[in-house]
Amino acid sequence: MAIERTFSILKPDATRRNLTGAINAKIEGVGLRIVAQKRVHMTRAQAETFYAVHKERPFYGELVDQMSAEPVVVQVLEGENAIKAYRDIMGATNPEKADAGTIRKEYALSMGENSVHGSDAPETAAQEIAQWFSGNEIVG
Ligand code: ADP
Ligand code: MG
Numbered sequence: 001m002a003i004e005r006t007f008s009i010l011k012p013d014a015t016r017r018n019l020t021g022a023i024n025a026k027i028e029g030v031g032l033r034i035v036a037q038k039r040v041h042m043t044r045a046q047a048e049t050f051y052a053v054h055k056e057r058p059f060y061g062e063l064v065d066q067m068s069a070e071p072v073v074v075q076v077l078e079g080e081n082a083i084k085a086y087r088d089i090m091g092a093t094n095p096e097k098a099d100a101g102t103i104r105k106e107y108a109l110s111m112g113e114n115s116v117h118g119s120d121a122p123e124t125a126a127q128e129i130a131q132w133f134s135g136n137e138i139v140g
Pocket of ligand 2: 118120
């Protein structure tokens, strides 16, 4: 099994409702280690860059507005098969379709306000980590 890193965001709906600890307990509970973490208020330009892959989608404007409206927590997670392990504990994008016990099933408010972001592949994980952290901010 490969030790991987993935990128995580605790979204505005999570910071607003004081859920960062509860969500990170779930993340740590599946054996993932938080090796970098900071609270940031994204600028609109940073949110646009982060979600550029979705810029043609109808929800892009709303997503960028929401992600830059309030603080978030950005973090790097490390562990065995971290990308999939984190996606599994996150649950489906649509919380109504998320499995029981997942973060989105328990905490998401809607498809848009779904509490967490997680990278979907090694290439995007590397890109997303590099947007938010320099090497010496990742401390294992
Ligand atoms: P995921 O976050 O599960 O990887 P996507 O990459 O497809 O999902 O979408 C990125 C984010 O855009 C979602 O987490 C959600 O906040 C928002 N989003 C996706 N689809 C919709 C939709 N149909 N309506 C509103 N917001 C959406
Ligand atoms: Mg995605």
